[in-house]
Amino acid sequence: MKKYPSTIRDVAVEANVSPGTVSKFVNGTQRFSSEVENRLRETIDRLGYRPNVVARSVATGKTRTIGVAILDIHNPHFTGIVKGANRVALQHDYSLLFVATGESQKNERQLLEMLSRRVDGLIVSSRMPDDALEWMRQSPKPSVCFGKLPDTSVPSVGAEGYRAAYLIAQHLVGLAHKRIAFLGFPGARWNAERIRGIHDCLASHGKSLSVFDVEQPSAHGGERACSRIMLVAERPDAVICYNDLIAIGFMKEAQALGFQLPKDISVVGMDNIPFGEYVHPALTTVDMQSERMGEVAMFKMLDCLAGHTDKGFAMLQPELVLRASTMRRN
Amino acid sequence: MKKYPSTIRDVAVEANVSPGTVSKFVNGTQRFSSEVENRLRETIDRLGYRPNVVARSVATGKTRTIGVAILDIHNPHFTGIVKGANRVALQHDYSLLFVATGESQKNERQLLEMLSRRVDGLIVSSRMPDDALEWMRQSPKPSVCFGKLPDTSVPSVGAEGYRAAYLIAQHLVGLAHKRIAFLGFPGARWNAERIRGIHDCLASHGKSLSVFDVEQPSAHGGERACSRIMLVAERPDAVICYNDLIAIGFMKEAQALGFQLPKDISVVGMDNIPFGEYVHPALTTVDMQSERMGEVAMFKMLDCLAGHTDKGFAMLQPELVLRASTMRRN
DNA sequence: ATGAAAGCGCTAACAC
DNA sequence: GTGTTAGCGCTTTCAT
Numbered sequence: 001m002k003k004y005p006s007t008i009r010d011v012a013v014e015a016n017v018s019p020g021t022v023s024k025f026v027n028g029t030q031r032f033s034s035e036v037e038n039r040l041r042e043t044i045d046r047l048g049y050r051p052n053v054v055a056r057s058v059a060t061g062k063t064r065t066i067g068v069a070i071l072d073i074h075n076p077h078f079t080g081i082v083k084g085a086n087r088v089a090l091q092h093d094y095s096l097l098f099v100a101t102g103e104s105q106k107n108e109r110q111l112l113e114m115l116s117r118r119v120d121g122l123i124v125s126s127r128m129p130d131d132a133l134e135w136m137r138q139s140p141k142p143s144v145c146f147g148k149l150p151d152t153s154v155p156s157v158g159a160e161g162y163r164a165a166y167l168i169a170q171h172l173v174g175l176a177h178k179r180i181a182f183l184g185f186p187g188a189r190w191n192a193e194r195i196r197g198i199h200d201c202l203a204s205h206g207k208s209l210s211v212f213d214v215e216q217p218s219a220h221g222g223e224r225a226c227s228r229i230m231l232v233a234e235r236p237d238a239v240i241c242y243n244d245l246i247a248i249g250f251m252k253e254a255q256a257l258g259f260q261l262p263k264d265i266s267v268v269g270m271d272n273i274p275f276g277e278y279v280h281p282a283l284t285t286v287d288m289q290s291e292r293m294g295e296v297a298m299f300k301m302l303d304c305l306a307g308h309t310d311k312g313f314a315m316l317q318p319e320l321v322l323r324a325s326t327m328r329r330n
Numbered sequence: 331m332k333k334y335p336s337t338i339r340d341v342a343v344e345a346n347v348s349p350g351t352v353s354k355f356v357n358g359t360q361r362f363s364s365e366v367e368n369r370l371r372e373t374i375d376r377l378g379y380r381p382n383v384v385a386r387s388v389a390t391g392k393t394r395t396i397g398v399a400i401l402d403i404h405n406p407h408f409t410g411i412v413k414g415a416n417r418v419a420l421q422h423d424y425s426l427l428f429v430a431t432g433e434s435q436k437n438e439r440q441l442l443e444m445l446s447r448r449v450d451g452l453i454v455s456s457r458m459p460d461d462a463l464e465w466m467r468q469s470p471k472p473s474v475c476f477g478k479l480p481d482t483s484v485p486s487v488g489a490e491g492y493r494a495a496y497l498i499a500q501h502l503v504g505l506a507h508k509r510i511a512f513l514g515f516p517g518a519r520w521n522a523e524r525i526r527g528i529h530d531c532l533a534s535h536g537k538s539l540s541v542f543d544v545e546q547p548s549a550h551g552g553e554r555a556c557s558r559i560m561l562v563a564e565r566p567d568a569v570i571c572y573n574d575l576i577a578i579g580f581m582k583e584a585q586a587l588g589f590q591l592p593k594d595i596s597v598v599g600m601d602n603i604p605f606g607e608y609v610h611p612a613l614t615t616v617d618m619q620s621e622r623m624g625e626v627a628m629f630k631m632l633d634c635l636a637g638h639t640d641k642g643f644a645m646l647q648p649e650l651v652l653r654a655s656t657m658r659r660n
Numbered sequence: 661a662t663g664a665a666a667g668c669g670c671t672a673a674c675a676c
Numbered sequence: 677g678t679g680t681t682a683g684c685g686c687t688t689t690c691a692t
Binding site: 009019020022023024027052053056059060 | 668672
């Protein structure tokens with residue numbers, strides 16, 4: 001631990017200029033006589049002066065920090081988002097104030113309020129009981145969300161869940177599947193639109209969809225739901241899972257139950273988390289562009305902060321990722 | 331977006347008291363006549379006053395924020411750390427300023443310096459070219475690191491890598507393996523100690539160890555290294571990987587190469603990431619207590635901030651997790 | 661128990 | 677170009 005950090009005033013005194021001058025120099029707000037410039041440069045690194053960003057923040061009202069709230073940092077879909085956001089933030093000299101809202105006894109709303117005070121804007125991925133959304137609209141700080149929102153006053157970015165689901169269903173139908181099931185998580189905001197996508201596609205082929213639920217949108221949740229789906233008379237020959245985590249859990253349990261995958265049942269996930277590639281059979285899924293979503297969200301945020309009132313929804317296109325967990329029926 | 335947030339002064343005026351009084355009330359620094367107390371309480375929530383934490387920070391010099399720097403947010407070992415740290419931080423009304431150092435063109439040192447200015451302390455998990463360590467020692471803010479450090483002036487927490495490695499080796503020897511290999515990542519700070527652990531154990535049984543390297547400590551790295559290990563005359567009958575990610579990649583590629591696991595080769599990883607359970611065969615590994623590490627690191631940090639100069643190394647005990655990727659030779 | 665006043669370190673508007 | 681002067685919103689002695 002070293003001596004007390006020097007302030008702008010220390011520099012001013014040492015260099016025989018005024019604090020204001022030092023400030024302007026440090027921020028490149030103005031040009032200087034090379035005389036002063038040199039003196040300043042020299043003093044600054046002799047003293048090892050570094051601006052105090054906190055003090056700067058109270059003076060300017062800007063923190064150059066973006067708050068990022070996500071549910072579960074263990075879900076690679078979310079870490080993808082954070083990764084993308086982090087990258088863009090760094091490029092623009094912003095930092096990320098992070099909170100995993102799933103981890104707290106406090107309610108989400110409270111957490112967001114706390115976060116909000118320390119940042120210039122909020123990027124939020126949450127279950128969002130809609131009152132949080134109302135709160136965001138009221139907030140003086142800009143927010144960006146994920147998924148298509150009921151109203152467009154809060155900008156958001158999402159991959160088109162309906163289309164993603166439709167694509168998967170189409171793929172499965174093309175593979176001649178007869179009985180398709182969806183293993184969803186009712187607590188998730190995009191559950192319904194995914195069901196619609198699948199349903200619409202199946203309906204256009206004269207097929208129906210059976211829907212099952214997990215209790216948790218995790219691998220463990222998928223494991224626990226498996227037997228309910230597999231150990232019945234007319235079991236499905238394909239199951240579409242709400243996300244990859246669920247799919248992976250489901251596959252493990254199905255195999256433990258003695259089923260052969262994809263021979264006995266085709267399984268597909270959604271998100272395209274990196275691990276999908278490493279399970280057996282490799283998981284067919286649809287890429288929901290997690291990392292890109294984080295990037296775009298941060299770009300939108302920077303836009304808001306720049307005053308562009310560009311609001312609105314940015315739609316990313318999902319992409320089918322065909323691997324080995326699906327196969328043609330006959 | 332709503333009206334301007336009210337300040338401590340607005341409250342003071344409305345309630346006919348001085349700003350100082352409001353401050354003391356808000357911070358519970360003092361007791362008040364119930365008269366004033368009620369007036370204050372009423373005005374505060376009528377105005378919806380919330381303290382400005384940034385201004386408070388410049389006045390107090392404390393931010394109630396801890397910086398967390400990790401390399402790769404996609405590695406579940408690291409997200410485990412963040413998760414643990416986040417939980418403890420939240421419990422103590424601290425926030426996490428997060429940066430993924432692997433994501434930036436800027437060097438780590440610079441990133442840390444930036445972070446450092448906005449937080450009360452730093453929790454750092456990094457490749458750390460040791461100059462970063464020197465920097466931390468010099469820094470006026472407390473830091474805590476992961477792993478046993480060359481000197482003890484910076485507190486740190488780690489799972490005993492030597493012991494973890496020893497345990498694994500012992501397990502493999504007990505399973506009658508003849509030719510054991512280590513697939514390491516030389517860039518990692520704990521590579522050497524893990525090698526030592528394995529080596530010492532093997533040596534005590536009169537066995538030797540062959541060491542291979544990956545280029546990246548990721549699943550992809552493991553995949554790429556696989557053929558170098560497997561496609562040789564006297565291939566090993568067991569490989570210990572530097573981490574689970576590598577192990578998972580290795581297994582996938584080995585299977586793609588036509589090998590049967592664990593019949594042809596036993597594979598073991600380190601970390602115990604949640605996914606290890608879901609690959610096939612389920613990965614035998616050793617739990618390095620990621621989440622607990624994050625928690626303990628944060629506790630140590632809080633201790634430092636409380637002035638307890640408790641420094642030193644906290645050692646977590648690794649635990650063998652036996653699954654299906656290893657089997658007895660004969 | 662309450663108020664007055666002096667900062668915290670920095671920025672920004674204005675003067676010279 | 678450079679200096680002066682107010683703040684930013686809050687905390688914290690020190691009086692009263």
